[in-house]
Amino acid sequence: MAFYKKFQSKLNDLWYPKAITIGTPIATDKVADKLSLLSTVTRGDTYAVLKNLGGVMADYMAMGRTVKIEGVGTFYYTTATNKKGVATSAEVNSAQINGIRVRFIPEVKRSSSKQITTRSMVDVDVDWTDIEKLANGGNSSGGNPDGGNDGDQGENPLG
Structure with missing residues (x-):
């Protein structure tokens, strides 16, 4: 079971689900x-x-080099710069780099028609649960204003 919480975007004031993790x-x-x-x-x-x-x-x-771990994905470096661009390519140097980030691309498998069929580490049947409903024993404030539901709300997620 994966969890999400509701969050409001400061850019457009709309609400979205945001994946969260629990525990350590x-x-x-x-x-x-x-x-x-x-x-x-x-x-x-x-x-x-x-x-x-x-x-x-x-x-x-x-x-x-990039590192590809079969069944996991590919890891590689990208750079963070000091935001001080230069006018010509001849002026570019490593002193402009002030950080390194590790990027990750999950492994995907494609069909013969190039459609993604599976993505590593992403179960196709992820069961998303609203963390507020779990914390409140199934009662969530700020529910769906349209009166719809996101599954069997009568079932207690804690058993």
């Missing part, structure tokens, strides 16, 4: 535990590989 992030050891259950690799071996993955990826990206 899942730690490396939990990921290692689950991966070891899905494979023939021990928890310790999986943990060791995961702990070293970031450094290995950083080494390759620092060499100007």
Whole structure:
């Protein structure tokens, strides 16, 4: 189950759902535990590989390469500049760079007609739940003014 909350855009005063996360992030050891259950690799071996993955990826990206992890996606660097552009290409230099960002493109699989058929890490059947309704036991202030619903509102999401 994924969660969203309602938020009002300051640009146009319209309301939108915004994806949110709950709780603390899942730690490396939990990921290692689950991966070891899905494979023939021990928890310790999986943990060791995961702990070293970031450094290995950083080494390759620092060499100007992208890193593609099958089933996950592609990681690459982009630069943040100091907003001081120059008049000619000859004047461009690395001193204008004041930050590095890591960008990520999730892996996609395409059909023969180039249509996206699957995206890694995105379950096609994500069940979105309004976090306010969950917190209020199913009663949300600021409901749909049209009187519609977003699913079975009579069901208690906590069981």
